[in-house]
Amino acid sequence: WPLEGIGLFLLKLGVSIVLFEAGGRIALRWFRHNPMVLVQSLLEAALTFGFVYYTLRWLGMAATASEALAAIAMVGSPALLSRIRLDTRANGPMTERATVLTTLGALYALLLVSARTSVMGRARDSALDTVLPIVVVLSLSLLVGAAMAYALRMALRMMSPTSENTSILLLSLIAAGTAVVSHLGGSAPLAALLGGILLKQLTPRPWAWPRQMGTAASLLVMLNFVLVSVVAAQAPWNPAVVGLVMAFLGARLLGKVLGVNLANWGSGLGWGKAFWTGCAMLPMSSVALLLVVQFVAASPRLGPSIASVALPAILLMEVMGAIIATYAIYRAGESTQPLAARALAAPRERHG
16 A cells, blocks of 8 residues: 555556446436436535535544545445446336436546645646646546547447457457556546446447456456455554544435435435435445545645545445445345345245
8 A cells, every 4th residue: 555556557447447337327318307316416425525524624634634535435336336236136216316326426526536636735836736737637537538438439330239349349448548548647537437428428329238348347346346455454443543434434424315315306216215325325445445546646645644544434335335235225125136034034934
């Protein structure tokens, strides 16, 4: 720690693949028909940021570190939520809403953190010194994302979406985009997410995620899961850290659940499912770890205090968040898989 070299590149590549797929599922036209979903995402992100920031400030943490942790708290884990959705065979409005809100939360967090870290540790003698690095980072990310989207759109006109060649091309494009935008000073995951969103707008008809690409993405997600766990487990634990981590996670939970419910009026989601949607957004994993890496690289002075809270929180929510999200899907009645308790009860009934 901090991650660098091939480990950091693999983390960026895994996150970029997941976010490209997640962005490819968001149709911006949907927000014209149901704008309350966008309001819901903005309010949830804002409340999460505000609750975490003021909670940590109240506990005596420095303003800059509290701001960084509040930005990290906004992000969920599209990869874990996608894996849970696949394992539970979940399908329904709550699952769809949680997936969209988690993806939008990742977009907001990546925009905020990329802009913030681009000016940390730099001399800012004028307004231009503050604005220019932010514009450069966001513009590079948008340009590389647009290039990936257009390249894949042109390829899909001639290639089958389900072929192995398309999978190799897609993986190569994302890997090349990750390397190029990182080298130029942009944000690789932000470029991938924007690329996926742009591709969805350019090709509005549903397109199948290649089976071979899904296998490669699954391997990278599992690798990232192990990488996140190994790195996060290195964080030191003491009574003061435990208190800060619990306060951080409690404020994050309150912000997400309250934000989703306050803006639920007119969004087309039942109130009970709105509560479980907030719970399903709790997992944290590789995207959050990548944001921590960005802060540590941008500010070696504040990095240790940010990582001391963020790494244990990520480690806890990588496991506990997945359990809570799975339970939320079952409670919302959107899983076609029976609960383990029911599966265990069947043999007892036969023997009884």
